[in-house]
Amino acid sequence: MRTPTPTGAGRWLSAFKKFRSRKYNPHNEDNLKRAIQWAQDDDERNDLLQALARLEKRKRKPQGGGSRTQLSNELLDGFAGFYQTAPRRPYCTNDPRYGQHIRPLHTAVKMSHMQPNPPGMVHWLVFDIDHSDAVDAWQRAGLLQPQLVMRNTENGHAHAAWRLSSPVCSTDIGRAKPMRYARAVQRAMLKALDADSGYSGGLLKTPGHKAWETIVAADIVPYSLSDLAQSLDLRATANRTASEDIDTAGLGRNCTMFEIGRKWAYTAISGYWGPAGYDVWRQAVTARLSDINAQFPVPLLDSEVRATAKSIARWTWRNITPASRANLIARTHTSEQQAERGRRAQNQAAAGRASAKIRRAVTAGLRALAHQLVLQGLSTREIAHELDVNQSTVVRWLR
Template sequence: MAAIDALSLFAEHLPRKPYCTDDLTAGLQIRPLKTALQRAYIQPNGPGMVWVMVYDVDRACIDPQDWWPVWETAGLPLPNMAVMNRRTKRGHLIYLLEAGVCRTELAHLKPLRYIASIERAYTAALDADPGYAGLICKNPFNDRWLVWEIHGNPYTLGELGDYVDLTAKAVSLPSDASESFGLGRNVTMFHTGRKWAYRAVREHWAPNGLGRWSEAVLERLQAINGEFPQPLPFAEVKATAKSISGWTWRRMTPAGLQDLIERTHTPEQQAERGRRATNQAEAGVASGQARRQSSEQDRATARLMRAQGYTQQAIAVVLGVHRNTVSSWLSDAQ
């Protein structure tokens, strides 16, 4: 693919009505794409997908002493573009992705965590601004900036990940600060919100209750977002809330849970569980743990989540029990 295609690839996935501005101190506006492309700063990614990774390098992208690009010094691959201040040569390094990464669907939490780890690793390697929110970047279509189109070949996450050590503790176990900036905010909000939703949805089961449930999820995610030093845009919070509320409402249903309870709690099975509980109590098992293991609703929820493909560890986290307890609950149903 020719290098000249870098700009068209950048433009291909821009939001239809992105945030934009000519003056950061004056705030951001939402404008039609045709208008936004004339502004100095533009939103590169929509609320639902990540197609562009941007790094804010607060020094000359080409070292004036030895003329080495900062990415070569850091041992990273060539960015697709560098969009720089004409005077200082400071600017944004732009990497284009071959496939977008969803920020909202439950099934895509793993790649979202993966791209957040890559983002942290590249930020550290480039000594880029870790507090850069990523909402807007220097617009490569605006004449204010010096634009260096380097190549037009988008990257896979695997290709980007090959250049950094993603097993490093600072990457695999991010600090509170790194979870509060960049894509780490999406991961934190998404993961925290969905764990709460698995249990909370049961409080909202009622005819025509989806609207109230959706409002409750949105309110919860707005509270989580409000704790970040630089909160995510409302559009991203709303998209994530819609995904979580819709998924849990479709999958975690009272009918499905009741059916599972009826199939896994026959009189014979209950009698066997009672015998086991008695033996455990006689063996000195803590009463609190025994009460947890005797919770029919949590047992049924665990089996329902397992049937939907969740790992035992994930179920344990959601229900607040040890993984061995989940294993025991699941084996009872076999």
């Protein structure tokens, strides 16, 4: 950086305040010392000296140590291992109404709400139970006991969390069947607990925070999905129709976003083939999934959207290429297959013509009957009732 001129010390200080790094930078220290020499007055010199003092303090502050290593053993070993599986930099906040922030884990534990699961992985099934006796909701529903319950002592509402022995991957890197099974289990538990279906699970009442009464079942080992499913009725989930399966709550949002996004990507990728096209393709997939996510009543976290988009973009870019598309067309559009499709189309057309001929014959018979009934003195309304057609149809027939 160029040595500041006597008239540029103040401008350099304002630029330093605007662009300063969170970590110590020796170049900033050298430039600050030069700027102090060219300070025009005492006020400017004092501001520069204070900035230099803050920079030296930052220099003395240790920078290493990761978020999880800065947690106490009480936090790491307690709370059913919650902080062992928590994200290293989770979303957190002291008031969800005013937004959320990404912070290191050792900072997030001081917030009243934090993200329970890392992006793309589900270690905990979490529910928001808005009842005054929410602590006992699992007993009334006949479910297994949750490892964690964080209760609001003012109204009795609580967040309950069940830890999974094997985390479920919520992106297409993992297998689809475990994800669908986890979604079915979560949906059934949601109904059994009469929990809030609009709760996204993105933020959980922070275990051990002073704002909540934390109930820990420390002697209970993590559950498998099969363990949780034993006390649930999954038949209602299995019998859902295709339209009902568009799920916008809990893990269903991940499945819905993934299913819609991947089907779009299978055809859309052909517009991005070319040199250095992957980065543009990944941005397009992320934008598409963000649009889908925005339609949910409670959207997923941006980190989950990006993780799913990355998985879809990588798989499609690797597996759907011009060569593979040409091979697919060659395998599915042989002369025999095309001839069979033509025969089917001809049969369908012939069936359509026959059906139209029958409809015309029926209509002609009804029209003739309508003329007979009007000669008998019936009104158009009465004729429509007799023939089970609209009155306007009868009027058109009699013109």
